[in-house]
Amino acid sequence: MREEKKRLWFAISLVFTLIGFSSAYGDESLTADKVTKEWAQWGGDSRRNNTPEGKNIPTEWSPGEFSGNPAIWQPETAKNIKWVARLGSQTYGNAVVAGDKVYVGTNNSGGWLARYPGKVDLGCLLAFDNLDGSFLWQDSSEKLRTGRVHDWPLQGICCAPLVEQDRLWFVTSRGEVKCLDTEGFYDDQDDGVAVGWGRMFDITKKQDKSADQVQPAVTQLDAGELPVVIRDSFRKAGSTVSEKAQVTTKVAGKSWFISAGPGVKSGDYEVRLMGPKLSGFKKISTEDKQESDVVWVYDMMKELGISQHNMCSCSVTSAGNILFVNTSNGVDESHILLPSPDAPSFIAMDKHSGKVLWTDSSPGINILHGQWSSPAYGVLGGVPQVIFAGGDGWAYSFAPAGDGKGNAKLLWKFDCNPKESKWELGGRGTRNNLIATPVIHDGLVYVAVGQDPEHAEGNGHLWCIDPTKRGEVSPTLALHVDDPDNTIPHRRLQAVDPKKGEVARDNPNSAVVWHYDKQDQNQDGEIDWEEEMHRSCGTVAIKDDLLYISDFSGLFHCLDAKTGKVHWTHDMLAAAWGSPLIVDGKVYIGDEDGDVTIFKLSPEKEILSVDEYGDSGPINMGNSVYSTPIVADNVLYISNKTHLFAIAQDEDDDKAEKSSAADENKD
């Protein structure tokens, strides 16, 4: 079985190698029968337009029931579900399908590793076998000790990884960029950085001396003995310490090394006392198949001084050998102070070595909150461009190679907020961040503004930008009436204060193709709520000149991608965090209520899905769908917070359909 898969993998790798990366996106994985085989990064490819090719993608399914503790999926209660994989309790990272595996960022509540029970909070990147959803390996990010200001509890890994051949890149909840071997240790090789120490357990000191296990264990360890509690704790964490193990004190009362002992093949351990905790560590080896094989890791907090706000997250992309990362640099707990105003916001790295090629810190002191957008890459007007959305509400385009001196080379920048709009602490204001990913389609760039969902709803803007202009291409320029020849430097809270004699004037170099914030669809002279664009972290999906986007206020919008004319809006009565999928003539969107609504790809609104009452309406997935539905090789993948569902027509159904078709033929 494994041999077969390896061969398949080899074949796929070969295809990649032959194609090379002359085009960083395109239809590499599109087969002759026009089916997209892989969805190997956020958006499907570096243009981020989620429109894979697929056939017979279900519009009807039932996720099924779960019973027991931990909850076990009951396949007989499900319909059109190929397999289900257990995730954590909160899943914001999108599934990615590449090769024979599926990768998802989540938290550790699923407790896949014995050494990290579900109650330990971690950021987890999980790899599953795409055949049946079985678990392969996990990359674990322990929570930062600085706490929620940098690393919010239980949010896990929030990005989608990038996979190319046998390498995977992603951003961890610890502010790192990591490159992993997709095969993990299943290839019996350690492909990268020296094997690390894996935490196996913590025993906390107790005030009550009679109940305390730490101090007696320390005394025993210092005496060269292996305490029973240590041996038992290693066993509980899934690793048996050899009977012949020998304890050596490294620092008396602080740390000890436990060697496997003479004649024992592997298994070296350490015990360390740190504060009130006595912790056991195991040297991770290629024998530990459920652990990740780290090729390189780059700590952006340490190396670049970044200070992410609440979460570090970016779904990275690449062009050739260059990897693009938004660093997440943001404000501190006061929400006013920026601990690292000079730290880069955007970086380019050599994807093989992890070396930083260039950095850019344009958003700087104007970062409003955090920076959680992901870059897009494409060739626009014949010029390769990497497009970053900044936490200052500006979109930036850079030459992917930088200036050759470690700095960025700016092509254009575009302010996505009206100049008079105001940022207000707590989310009430009219000025927004950019959280959505810019999308490249047919030579144009699309991006919508939004804020942290905690900030609730507010007004939004969706922009269609011409990326062939250069320099300052914002719709308007900030000027003072007394000095109309010079623009006012951008200001964080409000770029133009009319009370100070400042004005926003049309920019002759504006790159706006169209702008959508409101449109009087019913022509009654009033703007209804349903006729407005609201804050969004959703990314657009475009096909056949039809553009779809969701917003936090629960509206799903369908527009003409070329003109910005609104065809229709639909009130889902639930906030959408994710983005639409267009496939097989259908549009899929998930929402916070756990509902997935399916529309016909059409300028007319037509709902294809049927709800639990048999009415035209959404299919409920059991809990929130924060993710974006994706399709690879004719399988639809949707994750809710706790599970990843691989959705495809049941084979029985196929038979039933076939037989009923035969019956019809008879008639």
Next chain:
Amino acid sequence: MLLHNRLKYARSKYGQPLVAFPLIILFLGGIAKAADPLDWPNWRGPRQNRTSPETGLPDRWDPKGGADSNVLWKRDDLGSISTPIVLNGKLYTIARSEPGTPREGEKVVCVDAATGETLWENKFNVYLSDVPDTRVGWSSCVADPITGNIYALGVCGMFQCLDGETGKTLWSHSLHEEYGLLSTYGGRTNVPILFDDLVIISAIVIGWGDMAKPAHRFLAFDKNTGELVWFKGTRLLPYDTTYSTPTLSVLDGQAALVFGSGDGAIWALQPRTGNPIWKYQFSRRGLNVSPLVAEGKVFAAHGEENIDDTTMGGLVGIDPSGAGPEGSNGEKDLTKTGTIWRNKEVMIGKSSPLLIDGTIVVVDDRATLMGFDAKTGERKFKKKLGTVMRSTPLYADGKLYLCTANGRWYTLKIEGDKVKTLYKMRLPAGEGCYGSPIVSHGRLYVPTTEHLYCVADSVKTSGSNSETPLPVESPVDADSAASYLQVVPAEALIRPGDKITFRARLYDKKGRVLRQVPAEFSVQGPGEIKSNGVYTAAEGRAHTASSVRGKVGSLEGTARVRVVPDLPWTFDFQDKAVPITWVGARYRHQPRDVDGKRVMVKVSTIPKGARSRAWMGHPDMHDYTVEADVRGDVQNNKMPDIGLIAQRYTLDLMGAYQQLQIRSWVSVMRMAKSVDFPWSPNVWYRMKFRAEIEEVDGKQRAVLRGKVWPRDQAEPDAWTIEAIDESPNLNGSPGLYGNAKDAELYLDNIKVYTNQ
């Protein structure tokens, strides 16, 4: 099934509508007092269940106002996230004061409930807090029908008792300075609750001595004097701050304070002693929903991680009458035994449950209305209403009134398994509800982020239905044995030579007062105590803490005293200790030898505590100067922020910004001043911060001056930075601010003295 069980949730039979005459209500604890049943003295209503017996209420209203709008009055200056209350014809609420000005603060407002005309305002500053201005007014007022007094917790921890007629402050406590209340950006602050002669409030508290580690703790004050009667908490190191308003009820004949805690458990405490009765571990994270207590059962909800699997969200019916193993605090642990039913994957983390005709009615965080059979937990209906819900619906006149956070208003009627929409509309753009609608005397009051609306239907005749009596606490009988001794005050902060009288009270096992008794008092630590309970603090300059012990037979009770002298003070840490009297300082700071001398280090390894504030003494202090030697470490090119606090202002030596800043309310910066100030890591500096009140044109203002210089150089004459506050903090405890998330900071030779 037993007949009485089947009847337990049977549809209630309303009697004939009654005219709105005051009824005699039996208060918990057996105090009888005439109160108007159509008053709404706390945000959850007179029966703490968000339901009202009133009839003749409107279905429709138009926020634009005008003819036929049913809007009686509206105030565009009283938009707030607080829920108003009504007592004796007056409406009380909390709102932002002078928003967007250098004088911005918080205020308790009293308006005429019929006309909306302001009767008085009590304004106070928000200080030493991260809370944003739009989260001011998180808590709600509570009215005491007996005295007419109003209790209000400000968003930074200023807790006040006000005269309901005049708005005059009768007593107040600055809960973060005195006890260590945690005030955060999130803004979650709890709502006070009244019981007997107590007013009880809770928060995450990081205090002093044995309370230096964080816990969700309750402070019960004598409602008339502000004296602290008891001070107790739930599990140490809770995950979250919390705002689950407790429900006071009688369970099995015993008075119980039932609430969701920051530690993720539902707890019942004895309201007079703070002793735990039972707990039910419900979530891994803190709980914010108020539990509903009805017919001897408890219904609670959360929207966070469950304790037993990967799912989130829960709604539970708990029967607290059963048995359970004893937990670590002596409580009955109902986690495994108390569940009647439990539904998971219902995200109800903000809006509290109601019981309507045998159905538990909830609105989840995504504004989906759901009904569950109270006996079985079976879902009866589900209706999507919008996207985000923060407030709690009101049930009155057979109608459910609610408004989502984004301004979708619904008037609904529940008919069995069906939900009928009587009326829906959308508030003007940008307007939503965080506070909840209330009703009193035929008028609905709707607090939105932009307005306070009073809504009434002039055509309909208002009235009210009768209500079933609430359960009453069983009385103390002759053979009730004493089982608990309480020493009051539970905690005091006094000066050397001051006297304070401790009293001992006996309670029985069910937390009922038996009597005040003479006790055998003793003191551990400095000071003396006499047999009549009079404690006299030792004279001298020492900052000390003592424990007062009262003994009656085999029962013992304790109280804590801090003795902090008047100025001047000097701290050089040569005794190798962080002063025990400092609030919020231990654990976060450690004594250590640096450069051959013993100093105090703010460590970077305390989760959630690496950036924090600490307070050294009396909140009534004013016009003084704080000085200290400071040094910042550097890690990964990052430096700490080092701050001194004087009179509720901070002088902050900022590492990342390389600036010196004076501020009071970090997220609003209303009077803040900053100057560039390059400084180096691993160099000792001397910081000096002076606060004083000046009078200009008959108005008081605070003048703040700071300077920083390398320690080994002479002090410069000029101040480095000055700031003026026209809305001055007139007093406040000296303290410390530090942000050691990135790198440690060192403090030494701290001096505090009266301005020279």
